[in-house]
Amino acid sequence: xxxxxxxxxxxYHRVVDCQWACPAHTDVPEYIRLIAQGRFTDAxxxxxxxxxxxxxxGRVCDRPCEPACRRGRVEQKPVAxxxxxxxxxxxxxxxxxxxxxxxxxxxGKRIACIGAGCASLTVANDLMPLGYEVTxxxxxxxxxxxxxxxxxxxxxxQTVLDEEIGMITxxxxxxxxxxxxxxxxELLSNGGFDAVFVGSGxxxxxxxxxxxxxxxxxxxxxxxTWLESVAFGHIGKIGERVLIIGVGNTAMDCCRxxxxxxxxxxxxxxxxxxxxxxxxxxxxxxAEEESVEIVINHSPKSFVVTNxxxxxxxxxxxxxxxxxxxxxxxxxxxxEVLFPADDVILAIGQENAFPxxxxxxxxxxxxxxxxxxxxxxxxxxxxxxxxxGDAAFGPKNIIWAVEHGHQAAIxxxxxxxxxxxxxxxxxxxxxxxxxxGMHEWSxxxxxxxxxxxxxxxxxxxxxFKKLNIEVELGFTAEQTADEVQRCLNCDVQTVFSAKLCIExxxxxxxxxxxxLTITHNGDEADLRARLKAPAKNLTQxxxxxxxxxxxxxxxxxxxxxxxxxxxxAERCPTAAWDMQKSYVHWPHxxxxxxxxxxxxxxxx
Numbered sequence: 071x072x073x074x075x076x077x078x079x080x081x082y083h084r085v086v087d088c089q090w091a092c093p094a095h096t097d098v099p100e101y102i103r104l105i106a107q108g109r110f111t112d113a114x115x116x117x118x119x120x121x122x123x124x125x126x127x128g129r130v131c132d133r134p135c136e137p138a139c140r141r142g143r144v145e146q147k148p149v150a151x152x153x154x155x156x157x158x159x160x161x162x163x164x165x166x167x168x169x170x171x172x173x174x175x176x177x178g179k180r181i182a183c184i185g186a187g188c189a190s191l192t193v194a195n196d197l198m199p200l201g202y203e204v205t206x207x208x209x210x211x212x213x214x215x216x217x218x219x220x221x222x223x224x225x226x227x228q229t230v231l232d233e234e235i236g237m238i239t240x241x242x243x244x245x246x247x248x249x250x251x252x253x254x255x256e257l258l259s260n261g262g263f264d265a266v267f268v269g270s271g272x273x274x275x276x277x278x279x280x281x282x283x284x285x286x287x288x289x290x291x292x293x294x295t296w297l298e299s300v301a302f303g304h305i306g307k308i309g310e311r312v313l314i315i316g317v318g319n320t321a322m323d324c325c326r327x328x329x330x331x332x333x334x335x336x337x338x339x340x341x342x343x344x345x346x347x348x349x350x351x352x353x354x355x356x357a358e359e360e361s362v363e364i365v366i367n368h369s370p371k372s373f374v375v376t377n378x379x380x381x382x383x384x385x386x387x388x389x390x391x392x393x394x395x396x397x398x399x400x401x402x403x404x405x406e407v408l409f410p411a412d413d414v415i416l417a418i419g420q421e422n423a424f425p426x427x428x429x430x431x432x433x434x435x436x437x438x439x440x441x442x443x444x445x446x447x448x449x450x451x452x453x454x455x456x457x458x459g460d461a462a463f464g465p466k467n468i469i470w471a472v473e474h475g476h477q478a479a480i481x482x483x484x485x486x487x488x489x490x491x492x493x494x495x496x497x498x499x500x501x502x503x504x505x506x507g508m509h510e511w512s513x514x515x516x517x518x519x520x521x522x523x524x525x526x527x528x529x530x531x532x533x534f535k536k537l538n539i540e541v542e543l544g545f546t547a548e549q550t551a552d553e554v555q556r557c558l559n560c561d562v563q564t565v566f567s568a569k570l571c572i573e574x575x576x577x578x579x580x581x582x583x584x585x586l587t588i589t590h591n592g593d594e595a596d597l598r599a600r601l602k603a604p605a606k607n608l609t610q611x612x613x614x615x616x617x618x619x620x621x622x623x624x625x626x627x628x629x630x631x632x633x634x635x636x637x638x639a640e641r642c643p644t645a646a647w648d649m650q651k652s653y654v655h656w657p658h659x660x661x662x663x664x665x666x667x668x669x670x671x672x673x674x
Contacts, residue, residue: 071594073616073624076565079499082652084610085629086561088151091138093473094120095656098135098151099561103513105158106554113158115168120656121155122192122238122472123217125230128156129542130221132319132350132467140558144633147522149556150545157550159230165237170199170660172241177201179486182263184251187215188468189459190269191238192475193482196659198241200483205263206243209250210302213239216271216460217468219298220320222327223538254427258454265454265482268441269475272460274423278315278416282373286380286414290373293320293417300327300537309412310334313383315370318348321417325362328415330537337409338364339385345396356541360530368407373414382410420465431455440464447491448478456481479659487666495657495665501650504562505639511649513562515636518555559634563652566625568616570646573623577638577647578602585631586638591617591624603631 074081084090088098097116104113117124131152139148179202183190186208194204212218213235217226239245251257257266275292277283283290289309293316299305312333314325317340325336338357340347343366347354358364368385375381385407391400422440427433432452434442441450443457450457458478459471481491504512526543533539545553578586584603591597597612598605605612607630615625639647655661 071591071597071612071614071624073568074611074613076613077499079497079654081611082499082501082561082563083497083654085563086652086654087138087140088135088149088560089654091134092120093134093470094476095473095654096120096135097561097654099557099559100651101158102149102151102154102554102557103559105154105550106514106557110158110161111163111165111168114162114165117155117158118165120472120476121469122195122475123188123234123468124155125159125234126217126226127468127472128152128154128159129230130217130226131155131469134469140560140633141556143630144558145521150522150525150553153523153525153545154550154553157545160544169237170195170241172198173201175201176203179203179264180205180262181265181267181482181486182207182257182261183267183269184257185209185215185268185270185459185461186213186235186245186247187269187271187459187471188217189461189471189475189478190215190267191235192472193267193269193458193479194241194243195238196476196479197482198238198243200659200663202483202486204243206239206245207249207251208245208247211248213245213247215269216273216294219301220294220323222297222300222323222330224326224330224533224541225323227538227540250426252426254433254455255431258431263454264486265456267478267482268427268455268457268461269459269471270424270461272420272422272465274421275416276419276421278370278418280370280372282375282380285375285378286373289380289411289413291413291415293324293415294420296415297323297327300331305331307332311410311412312336313409313411313414314338314417315383315414316340316417316419317354317364318417318419319350319353320420321415322349322353322357324415324417325357326360327537328413329360329362330534333413336362338362339368339370339383339409340364340366341369341388342398343367343390343392346398359527360533365409368409369403371406374408380411380414382408383414384408420460422461422464424461444492446477446494447481448474449481449485449491453485476656476658480657480662483659483662484666489666495661497657498655500653500655501563501565502653504649504651511562511636513559513649513651514555515559515562515634515649516555517558517633517635518552520552520556522556523549523553561652562634562636562649564627564632564634564636564638565648565650566613566615566627567646567648568618568625570644571615571618571620571625572644572646573618573620574643576641576643580637580641582635582637583631583633585628587626587628588618588623589626597626601626601628603628605630 101113101116386403434451458474613627
C-alpha cells in the first residue's frame, strides 16, 4: 500500500468518528474537554460555530454522533454527547458579546427565506454578518417551523427555542410573521430579491386511505397537523382511548402528548417488528416509561365507525419470515383484531408540498413532485432559487437542515457575487502537538471505566400536570464531571514520523488494544491478514507509514481499534509518535467571503 496521505482533511476527520458522523461536523471532543474544564460558554460557542442551535439540539437532536462514538467499541454505551451539549447551553454565561456582528453598511443584496425553520434561520445566521439584507417569511405567528409546531414543549421548552432563534433574528433579520407565500412567481417578480431560499419543510402528513376513513374523519387526525394544533393551543383534550398509527419520532411525540391531554390508554400500532422501527431508541424508552403500549406486527385494515362515530380500528395480525441478515422475506396474516379507540392519530410519515410554486418558473420537479436540487450547492434548476432542509430532499432532522443552511448560504453568497456556486473552498485540517513534557499531555488521557450516566427525569406523578413541564432535567455538575471523562479524545491523533522510528517495538508492546503492527508492505487484503489484532471494521482505512529506515518495513495502525490513549507516544524513545490535536475546518459563507474579498483589486 502507498503511505497514507494524512494531509487530506478527510483522513483525520474520519478518525474522529463522532465529528465525521455529525452532518454539521461539530468538534465534539473539543467541546467536551471545555466542559470538563468548566468552560461552558466556550463549549457553547464551539458548538454554535457549526450547529447554530446548541440548546435546542442538546435536547432533541437525532444524535448521529452517538452510534459512531468510539466509546461504543470499548463498551456498549457511547458518551452522552447530546446531553453534554445541553450542559454547555444550560450553564453558559451571556454570549451576546460573542455573537457575529452585522455591518451597518449593507452590501446591496437582498435575500428572501421562505419558512422560519432551522434551515432558513441558519442561512440568515451566515449571511447577515456579510452585509446581506435577509427577509424571512413565516406563515405562522411565531418563528421556528417544525421545531416549534411539531416538537412538544415537554421536550423542547419554548424559552430555549425563543432564545436561540432570537440570537439570529436580533441580528437585524426582517422577520415577517403570519405572512405565508402564496405565489413564488409574485415573490420573484415583485419582491426585489437577488436570491430566494426555500426552507418550508415537509409540511404534509401522509394519509391512510382505508374503509371508514371519511366516516370517522372527526376523530382521525394527521400527526404533524395535530401536534401543530396542540402547540398553538387549538386543541386541549383528546379521547380516553387513543391509537397512534406509525412508529417514528412523530408518533412518539403524539402518544406522549395524548397522555398529557387526558388519554387514559394510548397504544402505538406498528406494522412490523421492533427492529424496523424508525423512532430513536431513547424516544421509545421515554414513551414506554410513561406506560404507552407499543403493539407490533399489526397492519391497519379499516376504521370502525358505529352510529356515525369512530369506535375503533380493525387490524391484520401479521407474521413475518426474517432471514439471517434481518430482512423480511415473507409475510402473512394470522387473522383480524379489533382495537377500540376514541381517537386515531396517523403518524406514518411526511412529504413535501409546494402548491405555491408555479410549475412554469424554470424550477424542475421530479416524478414525486419534489424539486430537482443539486446535493452539493442546494441550487434548483432556476439559478437564484435554492432549497434546504426537509424542503430539499424530504424529512430528515434538525442537524441535517442546519448543515443544508450552511451550504446553501455559501451558494447564495457566491451566486450574488457572480461566482460559480460549484467552486467552493475545500475543508482544511491543522495539527497541534499536545506534548508538555516527556510523558505529559495537555489533556486527560486516562481511561475512565465509569458507565454512561442516566438522564434524570421529572417524576411520573409530576410530569403530566402541565403540557409544558420539561421531562428531562439535565445533568448535575457531578454527573457532568463523570460523563465528560468517558470521552476518548479521538481528535487527539497519534501522529507518526517514520524517519524517527528505530523499530524497537516499544509501541507495539505497550499498545493496550494491539492496533499497531510493524510488517512488510503488501496490498490491503494481505496487510489486514497480518495485523496483530483482526481488523473487523473494513470501512475505516488503515494507516500505513512510509518505509522505516532500518528494514524498509512499514508501521501499520488500525484506526478502528485505537483508543487514543497516548501510551505509544509516552513509550517511544525517539518521539516518532506524538499526540496532536486535529482541527478540521469546514468552510462556511464567511470563509468564502474572505477569499473572494482577497481577490478584489486593491486601491493604492
